[in-house]
Every structure is written in structure tokens, then in C-alpha cells.
Amino acid sequence: MTKHHVTTTVNGDTVEYLCDARETLLDCLRDKLNLTGAKEGCGTGDCGACSVTLDGRLVCSCLVLGVEAEGKQIETIEGMAQGETLHPLQCKFIDHAALQCGVCTPGVLVAAKALLEKNPDPTEEEARYWLAGNLCRCTGYDKIIRAVLETAAELREAS
Structure with missing residues (x-):
């Protein structure tokens, strides 16, 4: 071949x-x-x-x-991280316990970052829709969505 x-x-x-x-x-x-x-x-x-x-x-x-x-x-x-400095999404995932086994977490984080780059002020509905293609069996989506929305708010405040 x-x-x-x-x-x-x-x-x-x-x-x-x-x-x-x-x-x-x-x-x-x-x-x-x-x-x-x-x-x-x-x-x-x-x-x-x-x-x-x-x-x-x-x-x-x-x-x-x-x-x-x-x-x-x-x-x-x-x-996603810059050297030893975690991306704000990674920090919020830790703060909200929005990860457990780690199989889905990398994909969810990459998707969430893509969302915030496209739409820095998503509604909860928009965040849920955007992340609907990422399946998680362990954590549940509420913690993930809260982490994404809080990160979005903090990134908007910082800019």
C-alpha cells in the first residue's frame, strides 16, 4: 500500500x-x-x-x-493550555467537576473552545445545542454547560 x-x-x-x-x-x-x-x-x-x-x-x-x-x-x-497555564475552560471544568473518566472531556473542551471562539456570548440553549454532538456517560451535562457559560462570562469581562 x-x-x-x-x-x-x-x-x-x-x-x-x-x-x-x-x-x-x-x-x-x-x-x-x-x-x-x-x-x-x-x-x-x-x-x-x-x-x-x-x-x-x-x-x-x-x-x-x-x-x-x-x-x-x-x-x-x-x-489548549499555554505551557503550564491551563485554558480558562479547563480551569472551570475542574472548578465545576465537569469531568470524570476523561474519555469525552478532551472533545468537549475542544468543542467548547470552538463555540466560544465563534460565539463569545452563548445562551444556555446555544451551548447545549453546540455541545450536543459530544456524549458523556459519567458527568452529566449541567456541570459542563455551567463551566462553559461561566468561562464565557469571565472571558467577556476580561476583554
Whole structure:
């Protein structure tokens, strides 16, 4: 099988990898680049555990081929914190106990960050709708939504 050479930007760094034409972006991130934050929960794009942004658009990385990342900008959960400083969403998730087992949390955080970048003042309904593609079995959604809305309010106050 022919390997494809891919050059892309992940979390601000230019990276290269070789992949088969049918390998998913999720597999390439985890197996080629050792970025294991995104999880495979379903492999069909139904759970959101593998959420990343691709050129600023929220995607399920299990539904994107690794070769499609050529020349693109990818952001994963590993790029959310700035060094040792957690992103405000990560801090609020901790404050609100909006995480438990950790399978869905990276995808929820990436999706929530994408929401706040698109809409810095979401209503509760908008936040729930936006995060509906991220399934969580452990925590429950109220804690997650409260963390997102509080973060939005604090980020608006800070700017």
C-alpha cells in the first residue's frame, strides 16, 4: 500500500507524517504524532470524543482522513493550555467537576473552545445545542454547560 507524506500544522507546530490513504486523522494524531488526547469512542462521528479543529472548523477526527490534513491547521486538546497555564475552560471544568473518566472531556473542551471562539456570548440553549454532538456517560451535562457559560462570562469581562 502506498504511503502518503503529509505536512500539516498541529497546535502551531509544523509536523510531517506518513499514512495510508484510508487512515483517519485520529489514528494519525494518536499513532504517528503521539497526541493521544483525542479518543476514539465510536469511530462513526456520533460521540465527539475525537473532536479537533481543522482550519478553525470543529470536526470529528475519526471521520477525516489523515491525508486531508495536508497544509491545514489542526488544534487538539494538547494545544489548549499555554505551557503550564491551563485554558480558562479547563480551569472551570475542574472548578465545576465537569469531568470524570476523561474519555469525552478532551472533545468537549475542544468543542467548547470552538463555540466560544465563534460565539463569545452563548445562551444556555446555544451551548447545549453546540455541545450536543459530544456524549458523556459519567458527568452529566449541567456541570459542563455551567463551566462553559461561566468561562464565557469571565472571558467577556476580561476583554
